Each structure stands twice: as structure tokens, then as C-alpha cells.
Amino acid sequence: MEHAQALEQLMQLQQKMSAFGHAMALLQFDGGTTAPAGTAANRGQTLAILSQEEYLLATGEQTVALLTELDACKDELDPKKARMVELLYKSIREMQKIPMDEYVAYSQLLVESEEVWRTAKQNNDFALFCPYLEKIFETERRFALYCAPDMDPYDYCLGKYEDGLTRQTCDEFFSVLRARLVPLIAKIGQAEQLPDDCLHGHFPAADQEALSLALMETMGIDMAHCGLATTEHPFTTSLGSHFDVRITTHYYEDNFASSMYSVIHEGGHALYDLGSDDSLAYTVLDGGVSMGIHESQSRFYENLLGRSLPYVTHVFPKICACFPEQMQGYTATDLWRAVNRVTPSLIRTEADEVTYAMHVMVRYELEKQVMSGALAVKDLPNAWNNLYREYLGIEVPSDTEGVLQDSHWSFGGIGYFPSYALGSAYGAQLLAKMRESVDVDACLARGDFAPINAWNREHIWQHGCLYKPGELLARALGEPFDPTYFTNYLESKYSELYSLT
């Protein structure tokens, strides 16, 4: 076979995989947004069949022969093509190790699990979700051992979301955070609390939706290619390629800041996805390279920019336009102080920047224990509540606000959580680097995201999955990853906010 023909087939294979991916992502998006309550099994049937077709396509003789041929001559390929072959070959080799019937059954289980989790969360009924979660943990462990029999299964899961991440790296990273943040949280706890009464009141969902759209516009999101919907748990998904991205949010009518920062967070994910170079569309290089880098973007916009004084000052008039009565008598600085109030709390997605990492550590510790067999799934609620008491000093009143709060486990996202904390730390270091060439505060003050987005596009977004996360970061930063950028940022910002000495 000529290389040219093989390369043409390589592109066609990826286009087909993108089409299956598009259909399956849309089925899941529909399930989370507008699908009627009783339709999950019907969707599960279709997802099972499509994932089986995708499996047959990815692991079929033709595909294996094609990739074997291209892998043999990868030194002659251009870097993009070589990376496509590398990524496809890796995922196919792993997929081949999972028996097809188990792969398909797991897809179907996850669809049902998400539905069951939603009901369980609504009714504070962990027992309902427990057998599903047991199967999920058991399957993740089994699949990990199929794919990497010589590796610890949880290390394998961590690496799925951040290439190269292990328990050892996590333990080291979290110990730095713990050493610096525990004293900071303690000092803040003794300081005078920041008032946040401007966030409380009645904020109708329709007005919050108008604010969501206004926020997306301030961030420079291309609204012709990015939609907004409502779901129980906010998320971002790309449909087929970076030409169609959807973000979701959840409106609480008694507090508009929750959805506001969800939208900015998911908007950061969307900007990253939308920013892939067009030449990467319909290939495995399209979209974000890892969850850690993804969270570096989402938490960059949410916190590093979104909770800064210049940004809050810029959007304050837009917020007042949506809630003219509710915001009467408050200033931009009041709002800025309110959205930066630090309090040990129950819900991760509502947590402030400082205590946030503690929420992640709880999940990391629990996943590590369940995956090693040291903790049974049925004992998770109790273990969860104990760690919240230990790390954050608070009592968990219900599983709805405790172990059932996040959707991640219901869709099989074991190993996902550490990337949130890692992303925050990546983001702080990226911002320091960006400040060398961009006057970020001035941009935010005038509501001009173009120079900020251009920097992120140049250094992060456009590359899609061309580089491994570590390499992408090294290229962008010009120095090794260092979590103290993040801890320094937090200490400096919150010392000022809380007048700490």
C-alpha cells in the first residue's frame, strides 16, 4: 500500500470515529438535558449498539493492519500524522485487551447509572446507587488490569485523565498544598469573615440565563459554535469536532453566583475545545489533551480571572442589568469580596478557591482506598463524612450533599478529580507566564479578553492533543511545573482580602 493511500485511510478512520463519538456524545447530552424521564433504557440500547460498532471499527483487522503499517514508518510521517498514529495505536491496543461484550455492557451500565445516580441524589438514597457504583469501581479495576496488568489499577485510572499522573505524584502534590493551605485556612478562619449578603435573595432562572449569555460573550466565546443548556451537574461536551461545543449550568434561584461561576468555568473548557486548530477537526488530535490541562483553562477563567477585582468590576453593570433590584446598594467591591469569601463547605463545585483542594483530596483518598480494596463501596458515605470532618471540620447532613453530590463516579470518571486541583495549579503558573507579555488586569478592566485568549490559543488551545500534557506545559511555561505559584497566589490574594498579617 502506498503511504498516501494509508494516510487517506487514516483520515477516514478518524472521521468515522468522530461521527460515532458525535452521536454518542449527543445521546448523553440529550439524556442530561431534555430527554423525558423514562427514556434512559432506550438510550442505553442505542449507545450499546453504537459503542459496539465503534469497538469493531477501532479494533477490526483493517484498522489494525493500517496502524501497523503506519507505525512501522512513523519516522517518515509529519509530526501531526505521527501523533495520530501513536494515540490511535495506544487506545486500540488497550481496547483490544478489553473483551467486546464487557466493553459494550459497561457503556450500557454507565447510561443507566447516571439516571440512577440522579434519582438517588434527588432522594438522598445512596443504597439505590450503591450496587451500580460497586459495578463501576469493579469494572474500572478489571479494565485497568486488562490494559496494564503490571500497573497499579488506580495509577492507570489517574493516567487516563492526565498522562503520567500516579498516586506518588498526587501524594507529593497534595502534600505541598496541604502544607501551605491548612495554615492559610486556619488564619482566615480566625479573621473577620467577608460578608456575602449581596449573593442572597431571589434570582429568577430566566434572568440568570440572560446573565449566563452575557458572561459567555464577555469571555469572547463564539456563540455560533457554543450552546448553553441546563443540567443537574454542569459540564462541557464537544459534538463531533471543535465546531460544536455545548456547556451546561444549573440555576439556584437563591444564589446567582453558583451558576455565574459554573458558566465561566465551563466557558473556559469551551474556549479550550473551540480553540483547536481547524486542521485538527475530525481527528484524534482535536480538542483538549488531558483533564489537567482542561481544568487549567476552566479554573483559569473561573478563578484567576473570574474572581479578580478588575473582572468583577467590569461585569458588575451587566449583573445589575439582570438583577437591578437585588443588587441595589451594593458595589463591585462588595461583590468581589462576596465571591471570594472562604468557608469550609459541603459542595465542591460551590467551594472557594482556598478550600477547594480539600474537597478534591477527600475524593482522591476515597478512590485510592476503594481501588486498593481497603474500603468497600457501601462504606463510602461514612468514610466521606469522616474525611469532611477531618479535612474541613464540618458535618455532612445528607448523602445528597455528601457522597452523591458529584456525577463523576456515575459516568465512570474514577481518577478524574485530582486533575481539578492540578489544573488550578497549572493555571496559576500559566497566568504568571502570561503576565510577562500581557497586561492581564488592564484587559480585564476594559473587558477585552482578546489578548488573553490569543495567548492561550497560541500556547495551549491550538495544539489540541499534538503534545503530551507535560510537553505542552513545558513549552508554554519554559520551566518545570511548580505548585508554589498556586500557593503563593492564594496566600497573596487572601492575605489582602482578609487583612492577614
Added chain:
Amino acid sequence: MEHAQALEQLMQLQQKMSAFGHAMALLQFDGGTTAPAGTAANRGQTLAILSQEEYLLATGEQTVALLTELDACKDELDPKKARMVELLYKSIREMQKIPMDEYVAYSQLLVESEEVWRTAKQNNDFALFCPYLEKIFETERRFALYCAPDMDPYDYCLGKYEDGLTRQTCDEFFSVLRARLVPLIAKIGQAEQLPDDCLHGHFPAADQEALSLALMETMGIDMAHCGLATTEHPFTTSLGSHFDVRITTHYYEDNFASSMYSVIHEGGHALYDLGSDDSLAYTVLDGGVSMGIHESQSRFYENLLGRSLPYVTHVFPKICACFPEQMQGYTATDLWRAVNRVTPSLIRTEADEVTYAMHVMVRYELEKQVMSGALAVKDLPNAWNNLYREYLGIEVPSDTEGVLQDSHWSFGGIGYFPSYALGSAYGAQLLAKMRESVDVDACLARGDFAPINAWNREHIWQHGCLYKPGELLARALGEPFDPTYFTNYLESKYSELYSLT
């Protein structure tokens, strides 16, 4: 091969086809509801690939061998299996005659066309849509000649929506309607007009949505398996099987009756789809058998029941609950008279029961002429406006309210329109038959659709595509189809409403 094995494969084939159908229907639903404006090409790419996969599945060697084997022994199969083989064999034989690249290109064209039509309608710009519509008519004619070279292409198109329908049947049917309805319309035109001021005012979309949900409930629609969304042009779609049906509507804030009757109309389609026997799920027998029968159900609920005095009286308090100020001073009888006002008008979907068939005749005449080559697509606006002047005596002020008003042509639905008029006539005869065993007016008066729905389920819904439309109708009616049931119904109802002599 054993029959048992072949029959197992037959079921698997249909499950796969249902899964592809589910994915493609959802992509189209997403395009019409929540997708961002710039994402049509991305969706078109995925639809092209999925339709290609579906084509390969349906026409592949394995499938053809399977169906050939089963077709040879069809006398030994139970009636359901025999009908599955018949329907699949028919559609595959036709599909095989269309070259795959043309089939795929057409799927992609239709996705783009729908997007272009939407823009063209919005901007009153027929010239924008014209080249797409030319390609659609040209492709429909070409495909018809591939599939049935000995048949008139427009007859072929008509038969796609109603098995056995031809220009001759349509001409005869419409001549009966014309003979009876033209004099009726003339008499009504000379009578004192019914006031409809209770329909006019300001009706916020959110309140109309609440009414939509209330109406769906009155009709006995299973809300766990039927969703409601908003689109430019209302439609009903089934996703994968009758376990997941979606209806859509469009809210005009100056007139709530438009959406109200759209919802009841689409709700009728939904009831039919939802009512397939569960044993038919994931087979080609699932869902409605033809557009004529489908419209017999949708227009049955919309007009024969929905615009009757007992039903309007029953829902009047629900309407008042949604619009307490707007409905002040009006009675149920005022509303009943208003929603039955007869006026020659521009928009088919807003037309009253009596003039409705005239709108259909316009489209039928134009399709017939374009398909025969007697009329060029570019001349459609002018021809449309002339026929509206001739049939309804009104001037068409813009293509938005004229030739661009319906979405059907943009999705390739040439030959679809006559089934609307046919369905109305089927419905009137079905109602007469139902009245022999069900006290329909008493049911409507107390808002109890159960006996009505049970009759339709027994005679129509449960059978899915098991019988051809003509056979289904003959079984339900016990006598041949007779359009004078419909004309008698209209003459009797409107003579009373307009006090005609």
C-alpha cells in the same frame, strides 16, 4: 443456516438500524431545537457518515443473503416476521438502486438545506433557498426513477408517504373535496363572521409552555416517554423506538391558539407512535405505518376532538389558569367559536378545518408541476401566489408567508402534503366508527381520553406497520374509505356554527 439463527440475525439487524436511526433522528432534532447557529456543517458531516454506515449495513452482502433466505421461506414465518422481511426487502431493493455516494450526498444536502431554508424564511429570501430546492426536486426525481423506472416519479413520491397513493387517487379525492367545500366556503364567506378577539392579546411563551404541558396531560400522553421542545416548525419524532418520542411547537406571543393546536396535533402523532405494541420495538414495524394514517390521528385530536365544544369546554378552565387576565370576560363558547372561525388565510398550519384542504391542493398542484418539469423551481413563488389568489382569493405579501412557510421541501418531503388532507378524511370516518361504541362527547366533556385512546390503540396504534395503510383502515372501518364522511362532518358542524341554511 437454521431459521432460528436467521431470525435472530433479523432482529439484530433491525436493532442496529434502529440505533443508527436513533442517532440520526437525534442529530436532526438537535439541529432544529438547541444547536448553535453555526454548527450545521459539522452535523452534516456526521449525518453523512452515519447514513453511509446505515447504507452499508442495509445493502451489505450479509444482509442481502439473510433477507433472500428468509424471503424464500416467508410462508413459514409468523405474520410479524413475514412483514418485517417484506418491508426490509422492499426498502433494501430500492436502496440498492441508489448509488451510495448519491445517497450520502443527499443526506448531507438535506441537513444544509434545512439550515438555509430557516435563514431564507427569516429573511424573506427565496433566491437563497432556490438552488437547494432545485437540487432536492432534481434528486427526488432521479431517485424515484432509480427505484421505480416504470413509474411516474411523482406517483413514486406520493407512495412513499401513503402506500398506493397516486396522482389519479389524489385528483379524484381532491375533486370530491373541491365540489363540496368550495360552495361551503362561499356560504360561510357571506355569513356573519365569528369573533375571535379572545385569541388576541399578549400570551407570554412561558405561560403557553405551561398550557402545552397541561394539554398533553389532558390527552393522556405518557410524559415519561414524550418530551416537548420549541422549533421553527412543529414536528414529532421518535428516537430509536416508541419508548422515546418528542413533539415540538412554536409560540407566537400574540395568539395562543396557534401553539395550542400545534401541541394537540403533534400530540396526536405522539400518541400513535407511543402506542405501538412493545413487541415491535427496535424493528421496522415500530411506529406509524404511513403519513396518511399518521395525519388521521394528529388531525383527529387537533380538529375532530380538539375543536369540539365539549373538549374546548373541558380545557377552558386550564386555559384561564394560564391566562387569567387575558381570558377575563370570555366563555368557553366564545373560545369554541373563535377557534372554529373560517377565513381564507396565508399559513397552512394556522388554517381552519374548512379551508385547510385548499392549502394542501396548492402544494399538490405545484409539486406535480415541478416533478413533471412543467414548472421551474425558480418560478415557484409566482405560481404559489397565483394559486393562493385562485383557490383562496388572497394576496401573498411575502415568500416568508408564502412559498417558504413550510419546512417539508427543505427536508426532501416531496409528496408528503396530500397525506394531510387524506388524514383529515380518514379521521372523520374513524370518528364515525368510534362513535358506534364510545360516547365520545361524554368522554371529552369529562376530560377522559382513556376510552377514546383505547379504541385508537386497539384499531390503529398497536399494530405499528404490521398492515398496509389500506388494510389497517379497512380493518378499523369495516367498509371502504369514503371522503364524504369528512365533507358531511364539515357541512354539519359549520352550518350550525355559522347558522347556514
